[in-house]
Amino acid sequence: MTRPDYDALEAELRELLGPRGVSSDLRQREKASVDGARMSPIIAELLPLGVADLVAFPATAEEIGAVVGLAVRHGVPITPRGKGTGNYGQAIPMQGGLVLDTSRARTIVEVGEGFITADAGAPMNALEQAARQAGQELWMYPSTVHTTVGGFLAGGSGGTGTIAHGANHMGFVVALDVVTPASAPALLHLEGEEANGFVHNYGTAGIIARATVRLEPLQDWRGLYASFPDFAGSLSVLRELGRLQPAPRLVSADTVHITAQLPPDPAFPEGRSSLRMIADPAILAMATAVIEGAGGRIEDVREGPQASAALSVLSYNHPIEWLQKSEPGVYFHVEVSGDALVDRIDEVHAVYPGGLLHIEAGHTAPIGMLAGVYESPEAVYEGIERLGELGVGVHNPHQWNVDFRLEETVELARTTDPDGLLNPGKLNPEYAGPTKGAIR
The missing domain is CATH 3.30.70.3450 (Alpha-Beta Plaits)
Known part of the structure; x- marks a missing residue:
């Protein structure tokens, strides 16, 4: 296969975005080619999985569309990236190519009654602040408060607010403006179920350029x-x-x-x-x-709002991150759910050596992160099977394949990305990971 002309693409990106809007510097490319996947010792053993050839920094939703258009014309793979806080390797460019860093596209476009619209790189804490000024708040709030709205929606993330609404973003997303290789550089405005087709799929069917998400009346937490x-x-x-x-x-x-x-x-x-x-x-x-x-x-x-934010960043997988920092190289984690986390906690803890649970009240049942002392991938997967036998739902965070509505995403991508340029390596229809039940 002929290697794409990256020099020509870089020149065109500089003309579009300016000299600071694109980089081929090795340190910049390496920085843009990792995310939080080091939380997983299984993935960490395989890193680096790929290094970008170029990094682009569009500053608006429209520039995101234009960048995708140029990359598609050159046949260059595109890996979208927000703040890189995901823990599954979603933002790692496994085949090199272009990393599309959306974090500079952070304009908050509109705050309306019950909704807020922002470009993909807008931080979630900025959305919450803008909503509060209008007497509202986000319907769902992230545990990583500075993550981008595009990354939060496209990634495998969850968030607080799950007790009232659940954790899978259905109902949170009002509309999305996405760009696909088939549409580029034009943005497609999608609402309802059409928009939900681009949630949690790591940008493999289309890249979120702008999002409208739901607000609710402000509470004095x-x-x-x-x-x-x-x-x-x-x-x-x-x-x-x-x-x-x-x-x-x-x-x-x-x-x-x-x-x-x-x-x-x-x-x-x-x-x-x-x-x-x-x-x-x-x-x-x-x-x-x-x-x-x-x-x-x-x-x-x-x-005050800072009190809520401080507790949000001590939720979801963050306590396990502090555990891993305190004892480097010792612990791994899996995402778990179900009443067995309370009713059978001793058995749950015993599945892995040194088992330790962080738990949260969920929308229908408790959810949490189960940490254990890492021994081998095989021991992790065997433990997932045992947890299933205890009635625990498990989401396996030690792989980077899309595992939310996989079949629907594969079908969608056949139309939107026929040449497989979007985040290649993350959409394998044959994948059948060691997962029983589901967090979401």
């Missing part, structure tokens, strides 16, 4: 910190707290050992299990009664 002598105490109240009305935005808890690895805070007393809530003031008295009735104690209640 509080950040509640509690603790128990042991993890069993936290587990005993987690589901009851999650069912309080109005629904909390987050209820999460950690084992004593994970709590000890979190950033130092007086609300994390030594030798105790931490339980945290983003809660409406109307339920604070009820939550306090539940917690204290089960032998726990309230450590602090904090006000």
Whole structure:
């Protein structure tokens, strides 16, 4: 196969984006060719999986479309990228080519009643701030608050707000403007189910250039910190707290050992299990009664939007990241769900050596991240099978293939990307990973 003329593409990109809008510098290309996949020792053993030949930095949704158009004309593979906070290798350019970094396309276009529209690179915390100024807030908020809206939607991510709405973004996405090799440089405006076809597929069927997501009325949240002598105490109240009305935005808890690895805070007393809530003031008295009735104690209640943000970044997989930082090279994790995380916790912990669970109250059942001491890929996959036998739903984060609506995405990409230029290596229809159940 003839190698594309990258020099010609670079020259055209410079004319389109200016001298700082494209780079062929090796350090810049290497930086743009990794994401958070080092959380997975299985993927980390394979890194680097590919290095970009060029990196482009479009500053608007329209420039995203134009960049895709130029790359397609030269037959260059395109790997879209937000902030690179994904943990599955979605943003790694496995066949080189062009990394399309959308993080400079961060214009917030419109805040309306019940919606906000922004270019793909707009950070989620900027969307939340803009929404708050209009008396609203995001319907779903990410655990990584500075991630981009395009990356959040295209990646394999979840977010807080799941107790009320669930975690799969269905209902969160109002409309998307996407660009595909078949449409480039034009943007396609899609709504409803058509837009949902481009969610969670890593840009393999089309690249999100602009997104409209749902807002809801602003609530005056509080950040509640509690603790128990042991993890069993936290587990005993987690589901009851999650069912309080109005629904909390987050209820999460950690084992004593994970709590000890979190950033130092007086609300994390030594030798105790931490339980945290983003809660409406109307339920604070009820939550306090539940917690204290089960032998726990309230450590602090904090006000203001920063209190909510601080608890969001201690949710989802972030506690496991702190655990991994404290003991490098020791732990891996899998995403888990189901009532067995509470009802059969000793058996769940025993599946992996050194098993430790971070848990959250979910929309229909608890969700969490189960960490264990890493031994081998085979041991990880065998453990996933055992978790399934315990009634635990598992999402395997140790692979980079699209695994959300895979068949639908493959069919869609046959039309939108007939030459397979979008994020090649991430859409394998033959993939059948070691997954029982699903987080989403």
